[in-house]
Amino acid sequence: MVGEGVMHECLQHPAVEAVLLINRKPSGFSHPKLKEIVHTDFYNFSAIENQLAGYNACFFCLGVSSVGMSEQEYYRVTYTLTLHVASTLSRLNPEMTFCYVSGAGTDSSEKGRFRWARVKGKTENELTRLPFKQVFNFRPGFIKPTRYLKNANKYYQYIGWLFPLGRALYPSGFCTMEELGKAMINSARQGYEKPILEGTDIIELARRQPVSGIRESFT
Template identity: 30%
Template sequence: MKLILTGVTGAAGIQIFRQAVLDAAITKITVLSRRALPSWMDIPENDKTDVIVLKDFLDYPSDLPARLAEHDACVWALGKSSVGLSDEEYTRITYDYTMHFVNSLQETRTKDKTGEPFRFVFVSGEGADPSGKSNLKFARIKGMTEKALFDLPQSSNITASVMRPAYFFPSKDHPSDRDNIRSSTAKAMDCFMTPIMKTILPSMYTPIEDLGLFAVEAAKGRWSDERLFPNSKMRELIKALRTLEIQQ
């Protein structure tokens, strides 16, 4: 299976990247990144990863859509906090980048309707509002992106699914993640919030290892009869999957 990843230098994306590298069913990984991957990234050595550096996620090289169409799936974890961004800036990063990828791919894949649908997994967030009524920038624009993905016509030959993780933080097993992804303030907040979320509000917490595993399994086509995965559903399915693995 050939997989496309974005956002791999973020807390969610880097864990998804690790999981994909370790998964024997994934034979090729293509990372779309705005810059070369930094040396601090703690990723298992592998010979199946290619990195394509894109200076502008709204302006692809002419040959890129055809290259992307050779893949089977994508996990789109590219994103940024809405804090401090204008509506226009957050829309460009969250909606425009995502839909430019999907539309570019759609134009290529509709020419070949004989293959299996391309699986597109969008990492959204708990609280996203596809109705567009929310006053929260994050909820409204993430929701707008979800709706656009779910409205893709069958002729696109693309099947979109949406993950809505809740609060998560970089893996404690990889200190370089926390040191390079989180600010000092965010790291302090992680230390404060994690025990609270785990014990008092577990429904609003997503273990990063579960997030990575879920994203890769969804990209591989597991749970293909469902398209929207709130945090509670994600955790339920991962628990069942881990139980099944133990039994086997």
């Protein structure tokens, strides 16, 4: 859901020149700005490395729930895979902005009670040490999906009515898919004051207009 929603915002945004989508299977999407690579092994990008250079930003939206997964498999998918992709991209694109979709409650100390939060925290911490231009870790909570997109989780249709109430009572825990996508785009265009963005930071950054003199287009 997040990957599709962020892609949608990028394709609609006038400052985005081109989007490269890397998937394990064809997405079925078509757009003049969009190029897609179907690649099944995200632990080995050697076969497609020559197509990954020249990009200003990576919006990394891949992720899984820890429910029902062994500790080793969750670590492999969440930490090992993410760091492999990020390490490859930092080598090919040292001026790249890397945006990682983490999650509310992530544990930066890596010592907390919840396994998933520790692994996410370790992933965030290691990403910030890579030689990117800048790294931003996004920690959304409840995300209201964009209407008419096909990959919205079905449970949102049953609890979507909670969004206005949750946003009013606890704005840091509730953002829209549009806000998340626009915030990621704006982070690549103009940066942000801190590397970890909670819900209120996402909302704030999504609303910002570019400052004068900033590069107006990117890929």
